[in-house]
Amino acid sequence: MMAEQNGGVLVVGEVDNAGALRPISFEMIGAGRPLAESLGQGLAVLLMGSGIGEAARTLGAAGANRLLVVDDERLRDLTSEAATAVLTQVIQNLNPTVVLVPGTTAGRDYAPRVAARLGVGLAADCVGLAIEEEELVAVRPILGGRVQTVVRMPGSRPQMATVHPGSFEKAAGDGAAPEPEPVPVELNEAELRVRVRETVQGGGGSADLESADVVVGGGRGLKEAASFGVVEELAAALGGVVGATRAVTDAGWRPHHEQIGQTGRTVTPRLYIAVGVSGAVQHLVGIQGSDYIVAINRDPDAPIFKIASFGIVGDLFEIVPALTAELKAARG
Amino acid sequence: MALNSVVLVKQVPDMNAVKIDRASGKPVMGGQNVVSSYDAYAIEEAIKLKEAHGGEVTVISLGAPGAKDVITRALAMGADKGVLLTVPDPNTLDTLSVAQALANQLQAMTFDLLLAGQGSDDYEDNHVGPQVAELLGLPLVSNVNSVEVADGGRHLTLQRDTEDGRQILEVDTPVLLTAISGLNEPRYPSLKGIMAAKKKPIEQVAAAVEPAGDRITWSDPVAPERTVTGTVVQGVPAADAAKQLVGWLKEQKLI
Ligand SMILES: Cc1cc2nc3c(=O)[nH]c(=O)nc-3n(C[C@H](O)[C@H](O)[C@H](O)COP(=O)(O)OP(=O)(O)OC[C@H]3O[C@@H](n4cnc5c(N)ncnc54)[C@H](O)[C@@H]3O)c2cc1C
Ligand SMILES: Cc1cc2nc3c(=O)[nH]c(=O)nc-3n(C[C@H](O)[C@H](O)[C@H](O)COP(=O)(O)OP(=O)(O)OC[C@H]3O[C@@H](n4cnc5c(N)ncnc54)[C@H](O)[C@@H]3O)c2cc1C
Numbered sequence: 292m293m294a295e296q297n298g299g300v301l302v303v304g305e306v307d308n309a310g311a312l313r314p315i316s317f318e319m320i321g322a323g324r325p326l327a328e329s330l331g332q333g334l335a336v337l338l339m340g341s342g343i344g345e346a347a348r349t350l351g352a353a354g355a356n357r358l359l360v361v362d363d364e365r366l367r368d369l370t371s372e373a374a375t376a377v378l379t380q381v382i383q384n385l386n387p388t389v390v391l392v393p394g395t396t397a398g399r400d401y402a403p404r405v406a407a408r409l410g411v412g413l414a415a416d417c418v419g420l421a422i423e424e425e426e427l428v429a430v431r432p433i434l435g436g437r438v439q440t441v442v443r444m445p446g447s448r449p450q451m452a453t454v455h456p457g458s459f460e461k462a463a464g465d466g467a468a469p470e471p472e473p474v475p476v477e478l479n480e481a482e483l484r485v486r487v488r489e490t491v492q493g494g495g496g497s498a499d500l501e502s503a504d505v506v507v508g509g510g511r512g513l514k515e516a517a518s519f520g521v522v523e524e525l526a527a528a529l530g531g532v533v534g535a536t537r538a539v540t541d542a543g544w545r546p547h548h549e550q551i552g553q554t555g556r557t558v559t560p561r562l563y564i565a566v567g568v569s570g571a572v573q574h575l576v577g578i579q580g581s582d583y584i585v586a587i588n589r590d591p592d593a594p595i596f597k598i599a600s601f602g603i604v605g606d607l608f609e610i611v612p613a614l615t616a617e618l619k620a621a622r623g
Numbered sequence: 624m625a626l627n628s629v630v631l632v633k634q635v636p637d638m639n640a641v642k643i644d645r646a647s648g649k650p651v652m653g654g655q656n657v658v659s660s661y662d663a664y665a666i667e668e669a670i671k672l673k674e675a676h677g678g679e680v681t682v683i684s685l686g687a688p689g690a691k692d693v694i695t696r697a698l699a700m701g702a703d704k705g706v707l708l709t710v711p712d713p714n715t716l717d718t719l720s721v722a723q724a725l726a727n728q729l730q731a732m733t734f735d736l737l738l739a740g741q742g743s744d745d746y747e748d749n750h751v752g753p754q755v756a757e758l759l760g761l762p763l764v765s766n767v768n769s770v771e772v773a774d775g776g777r778h779l780t781l782q783r784d785t786e787d788g789r790q791i792l793e794v795d796t797p798v799l800l801t802a803i804s805g806l807n808e809p810r811y812p813s814l815k816g817i818m819a820a821k822k823k824p825i826e827q828v829a830a831a832v833e834p835a836g837d838r839i840t841w842s843d844p845v846a847p848e849r850t851v852t853g854t855v856v857q858g859v860p861a862a863d864a865a866k867q868l869v870g871w872l873k874e875q876k877l878i
Pocket of ligand 2: 412413414415431433440442631632633634659661662683684685686713716717718719721738739740741742743745746747748749750751752839841842843844
């Protein structure tokens, strides 16, 4: 049991519904490690879920001092009430200085609840974190990603923040592999009122969006669902996956879970190719962590060209098939 | 059966009119104040459920006196009554302050469904819905894009998209749902609706709020620096453009 009152930094990891670690789990350690070092305190990582023993050991080896595990079948879907109960109890036991929660669908549900339960501040969806004068300093984008603000929580203990996916380096591991510490928590049945009946996995390999090396994003410039064929062929030629803008998912041309951007997913590939995408700020926040951005658009003034490393101005219906053919030829 | 809903609506500056001042990097809000976009889905859903199952739709907004306009808009869409919680200076409130003030008001009301937007257009915290649920001890389902009512309004089947795909969830009312695009098509108020709204009641109450104090502070927002100098190919045949891009991809060792 954790009786120590040592402060420290607590980060939370997350598994998907198949029990595999989400990539952001490693980013959480990458975000938390420097804070713990600045504070001269330890870094603890918490993983909650069901049947997560192996995932927990993998995560612990990524560079945490302590590995806290709450393995309970009632946490399989990480509903907000269950996760709130668990994280609140862990915080009350551990008494950390800083708590970082992944900015995932689940994390963004339970982190605000925990902050409200504890009566502390919460910095939302942060892209930068540092310690200044023993206090957490959090940078977060607002107004659709166009501007940033710096948030501090001097009167809060712990100081809490959710972390924007794709904003921090993934921790590679330092060899230290702390023993998993099972944490007993109380879950009140009356608090488990939301039931996930089923999860229908989206087709098209989109589960790989976050971890893909190459993502081809299609926008309204494609005109209709049927023309996504050219995007799929380009993605296939590059060994990549397909994503979309909200204009496209709202129109029903692609499933909602392929939406990239502020209200969709965040991708951090080596290469992002934007096809018929204007480059609205809400889309850009989801792709700005890409190493290289290529844009294909017929409007030379489209904002996407402002952040593209390579742009082609022209008709996508001519350029994309030519590009796919050229890639295939180059491969031989 | 009847299904009574309360919808939380925030007034925000029109995001399409926000400009960044080049010299200072500071945002300049032009344009009008509007209903935060996800809140429109929440209002629409409440009205649709009322039309299908009966009941009453109440809209609550916390803000400066001008926030009355977003309530009037919701009434014109078809909501029945509004509550405006006025605060002298909304800028001193963090999301927990706002959630506490809303929860104080809601404590005295009865409802089956409490609806909010997933996140506001301007500050995008995505906190207020979950925090109101927490303070009222309600279950929460966020990012909802489909609502089905069963068992006389006592039970809901909901859908939402997560990182894992489409989730189908079951919950009994009362519950707090946060709405996202795809849930419905928010209607434009009809002329008749606009006229009718004038006769609908809006209660104005001074909000019971506690400022955030040093629980959380934020700096004036500024635009981050951006450095991009890319190659742009223009006015060449598609095949040549494709060749140049493939050459560049090779140079960067991307293929
Ligand atoms: C609160 C909020 C949240 C949002 N969240 C997101 C989000 O998460 N993700 C997201 O993507 N958007 C989001 N949006 C919407 C965003 O503001 C834009 O409306 C959207 O990204 C535009 O999508 P698009 O680029 O596909 O379409 P458009 O802006 O219509 O752009 C289409 C582009 O295709 C080009 N084009 C047309 N025909 C051709 C052709 N034949 N060849 C080449 N180019 C062509 C055009 O020049 C144009 O630039 C959000 C908006 C709000 C208000
Ligand atoms: C630059 C800046 C940065 C900030 N950063 C933070 C931060 O990191 N953490 C923090 O706690 N606060 C922060 N705040 C304060 C926060 O923006 C305010 O408390 C705001 O009033 C509520 O947050 P939101 O707009 O992000 O709402 P969200 O939590 O995104 O709102 C979600 C939904 O809740 C409902 N809702 C929200 N506000 C109201 C309202 N006034 N009336 C009725 N319904 C409402 C709506 O349905 C809305 O769609 C910041 C403020 C500024 C100016």
